[in-house]
Amino acid sequence: MRGTKIIFLLLLFGHLSALPDTIRIGGLFHPEDDKQEVAFRYAVERVNADRAVLPRAKLLAQVETISPQDSFHASKRVCHLLRSGVAAIFGPQSAPAASHVQSICDTMELPHLETRWEYRTRRESCLVNLYPHPAALSRAYVDLVRAWGWKSFTIVYENSDGLVRLQELLKAHGPTELPVAVRQLPESHDYRPLLKQIKNSAESHIVLDCATERIRDVLQQAQQIGMMSDYHSYLITSLDLHSVDLEEFKYGGTNITALRLLDPERSDVQRVVRDWVYDEARKGRKLQLGHTSAKENMTFIKTETALMYDAVHLFAKALHDLDTSQQIDVKPLSCDAEDTWPHGYSLINYMKIVEMKGLTGVIKFDHQGFRSDFTLDIIELTRDGLQKAGTWNSSEGVNYTRSYGDNQKQIVEILQNKTLIVTTILSAPYCMRKEASEKLIGNAQFEGYAIDLIHEISKVLGFNYTFKLAPDGRYGSYNRETKEWDGMIRELLEQRADVAIADLTITYDREQVVDFTMPFMNLGISVLYRKPIKQPPNLFSFLSPLSLDVWIYMATAYLGVSVLLFILARFSPYEWDSPGNCIDEPQVLENQFTLLNSLWFTIGSLMQQGSDIAPKAVSTRMVAGMWWFFTLIMISSYTANLAAFLTVERMDSPIESAEDLAKQTKIKYGALKGGSTAAFFRDSNFSTYQRMWSFMESARPSVFTSSNKEGEERVMRGKGSYAYLMESTTIEYVVERNCDLTQVGGMLDSKGYGIAMPPNSPYRTAISGAVLKLQEEGKLHILKTKWWKEKRGGGSCRDETSKSSSTANELGLANVGGVFVVLMGGMGVACVIAVCEFVWKSRKVAVDERKEEASLCSEMASELRSALKCPSTGSGGGPANTRDGAGSPYLHYGFSTKSQLH
Numbered sequence: 001m002r003g004t005k006i007i008f009l010l011l012l013f014g015h016l017s018a019l020p021d022t023i024r025i026g027g028l029f030h031p032e033d034d035k036q037e038v039a040f041r042y043a044v045e046r047v048n049a050d051r052a053v054l055p056r057a058k059l060l061a062q063v064e065t066i067s068p069q070d071s072f073h074a075s076k077r078v079c080h081l082l083r084s085g086v087a088a089i090f091g092p093q094s095a096p097a098a099s100h101v102q103s104i105c106d107t108m109e110l111p112h113l114e115t116r117w118e119y120r121t122r123r124e125s126c127l128v129n130l131y132p133h134p135a136a137l138s139r140a141y142v143d144l145v146r147a148w149g150w151k152s153f154t155i156v157y158e159n160s161d162g163l164v165r166l167q168e169l170l171k172a173h174g175p176t177e178l179p180v181a182v183r184q185l186p187e188s189h190d191y192r193p194l195l196k197q198i199k200n201s202a203e204s205h206i207v208l209d210c211a212t213e214r215i216r217d218v219l220q221q222a223q224q225i226g227m228m229s230d231y232h233s234y235l236i237t238s239l240d241l242h243s244v245d246l247e248e249f250k251y252g253g254t255n256i257t258a259l260r261l262l263d264p265e266r267s268d269v270q271r272v273v274r275d276w277v278y279d280e281a282r283k284g285r286k287l288q289l290g291h292t293s294a295k296e297n298m299t300f301i302k303t304e305t306a307l308m309y310d311a312v313h314l315f316a317k318a319l320h321d322l323d324t325s326q327q328i329d330v331k332p333l334s335c336d337a338e339d340t341w342p343h344g345y346s347l348i349n350y351m352k353i354v355e356m357k358g359l360t361g362v363i364k365f366d367h368q369g370f371r372s373d374f375t376l377d378i379i380e381l382t383r384d385g386l387q388k389a390g391t392w393n394s395s396e397g398v399n400y401t402r403s404y405g406d407n408q409k410q411i412v413e414i415l416q417n418k419t420l421i422v423t424t425i426l427s428a429p430y431c432m433r434k435e436a437s438e439k440l441i442g443n444a445q446f447e448g449y450a451i452d453l454i455h456e457i458s459k460v461l462g463f464n465y466t467f468k469l470a471p472d473g474r475y476g477s478y479n480r481e482t483k484e485w486d487g488m489i490r491e492l493l494e495q496r497a498d499v500a501i502a503d504l505t506i507t508y509d510r511e512q513v514v515d516f517t518m519p520f521m522n523l524g525i526s527v528l529y530r531k532p533i534k535q536p537p538n539l540f541s542f543l544s545p546l547s548l549d550v551w552i553y554m555a556t557a558y559l560g561v562s563v564l565l566f567i568l569a570r571f572s573p574y575e576w577d578s579p580g581n582c583i584d585e586p587q588v589l590e591n592q593f594t595l596l597n598s599l600w601f602t603i604g605s606l607m608q609q610g611s612d613i614a615p616k617a618v619s620t621r622m623v624a625g626m627w628w629f630f631t632l633i634m635i636s637s638y639t640a641n642l643a644a645f646l647t648v649e650r651m652d653s654p655i656e657s658a659e660d661l662a663k664q665t666k667i668k669y670g671a672l673k674g675g676s677t678a679a680f681f682r683d684s685n686f687s688t689y690q691r692m693w694s695f696m697e698s699a700r701p702s703v704f705t706s707s708n709k710e711g712e713e714r715v716m717r718g719k720g721s722y723a724y725l726m727e728s729t730t731i732e733y734v735v736e737r738n739c740d741l742t743q744v745g746g747m748l749d750s751k752g753y754g755i756a757m758p759p760n761s762p763y764r765t766a767i768s769g770a771v772l773k774l775q776e777e778g779k780l781h782i783l784k785t786k787w788w789k790e791k792r793g794g795g796s797c798r799d800e801t802s803k804s805s806s807t808a809n810e811l812g813l814a815n816v817g818g819v820f821v822v823l824m825g826g827m828g829v830a831c832v833i834a835v836c837e838f839v840w841k842s843r844k845v846a847v848d849e850r851k852e853e854a855s856l857c858s859e860m861a862s863e864l865r866s867a868l869k870c871p872s873t874g875s876g877g878g879p880a881n882t883r884d885g886a887g888s889p890y891l892h893y894g895f896s897t898k899s900q901l902h
């Protein structure tokens, strides 16, 4: 019962809301954009063919062709259309004509459908614009620029519309942030002067806003002046980049990105386009596509054309929806009368609430009637043409679908066909001129660690390279006055080179302006100085094992012990003996420890020789025992230390570290001019290094050098009066070859050498990866050994060290000469004493025998004669130097002292 009721109501309703059989819709088109008209007509045909869209009526396209600038003519054609009774007006595309059409439609309350960029759309007007709303579109550009992290960029625009289109971008980068340059394209078709200015400003991020037809021209001219390098990025605001022929830019490596509304890869889009092309061809109508494949045809379908197709479908859908709720009739309207179409607003409202899927994605309008919720594809130019890299939509922003790995793979592919310009400077052992009899050219001129390294990297990534020496031969430093960089860094910044490879230190300042790879070598600043001059061995180096104090203490101990022994022996009764063994009750007792004997005894034991005298009393034995113990320890210590002192050559260096340098002013020190070493001291906050920097800066003549080689030569020439602050790796190389130089102290800091590239270089990650790979494979180590220890005289100082260490055990006369001197001295003194003894005794004998003064000489002569006389043959085995006869001085000799006992 209830079901019958519903069917009845529906039938009644259906009867009431019958549409006229034919509904006219007007289209205003310009002669030059015939595709709009074709799209319009085709869409009408599709709607009529598909009964599901508008079941009870057919659309009838009524087309008027107008000139874009002639608004008066446009208004007349609109009035003509209105008179013929149209339900909506589509187009036109030109702004002046469109605004006239819109005001007429507003007056007549007639739906006006547009498909063009228009920022003046009012909420309450009769306009339904399918083109994405400018504010939303502008936000998409802001999101993209943010996602890429562009710090600065230049906007190149064609007319004021462009500025309006990019106003969100301009607002997002206000004066507080990094500057945004805005430049207008000239009217003429020569954009080179403008592009050159942008190039000179070193800007590599460009937002290009111009008519789709001009994009190719602008890019071509940019290419001519070298602005289509790997480091340039273009964001093109046109939604129709797919319709531009970008063939010649595909392999350049330039990052060209745009957004699009129409996704040609979508199957429904492809089907519509294919049918359309086929249909047009069947009817013999020229679509001027000229291509056969549907994909290629896609490039000729602009966003606005697709939007026109969608507009007709939107209108049909809204009409159908409105038809279900009210009776619609279409009546002719006169521009001269104050007449309106009563269903106009209803139809407009239906169009704004309807949600449908068109060629340009989901079509829906916000509460203001603007199309602000839409999805855009992010497209990038690759070697295979434009490829979708991600999407943007107003709620989620940028969403990249291509993975990081995909991007890198693509970059490596691009690299494989590239010839990179590699800037470097001559600095051993990183880059040196090859020694050859014939003249070398090109890359063959150079050899070294850096040359081998880039060769290895190129093998991994498959690119070619050409070396180019930096014209000023410098690493790269920032001049705060001119605000310019020099050296290799400048070459990179001005994009005259793609890669800089040398002993280029990664520093904060450089990292701000160029990109560095992972470090391929680690190092620190140290001091290059002359080796300390070897001291000639000291003649009396045998005295060195004990210090002077110890020698003095030993001499004192020797005298003290001798005197004590003498005294104790006197005290002790057990040291007094009878002179002969057979005398029981001796009148005279003898003590063997006279002062001289005591001295002899102690020196004998000190020299480890002993003597004939031996103590008998416990007290004297105690003295002797302790003295022997003392000598045992002293002599062992002396012997243990002696070898070291005789063999080790003393090296006296006035400086042991950088701090020592800072403490003095006699030895000058400097560094490489404009290098990171000098910058380290200049920028250091540590007081010692600050002091060193002021010393270096104020020194006259200048202590700075133009190359490390010059620094090395200056240290050599300076003979100890100049020290050079240099990086440890280079010091290592120098001291391996120049045996007179050495590294003094440790490292003052820790840093690394990296390969530098222009800012935003797409190859940084790939080259960094290659460096890591080489490091893990041990290739970097092999290269280091080759250029440090093997090539170009490497290891020559090692030979010298091993030679000197093998001869270290032999002692020369210079080492032990002092011992001979002492021996000779001792002999001499003994002789002198012997003479004195002889003279003194002869004189004593002469006096005793009361001889005349004159007879002293004869007495001495007779003594000498008897001393030199050979022993008599009859004396048997008796001692040779004993003689008989009174008056002989030898009669009283002997180790005994007779003392009277009281």
Ligand code: ASP
Pocket (backbone or CB within 6 Å): 475, 476, 503, 504, 505, 672, 674, 675, 676, 677, 678, 726, 727
């Ligand atoms: N390797 C350094 C540089 O990159 C040179 C130096 O200062 O020793 O500047």
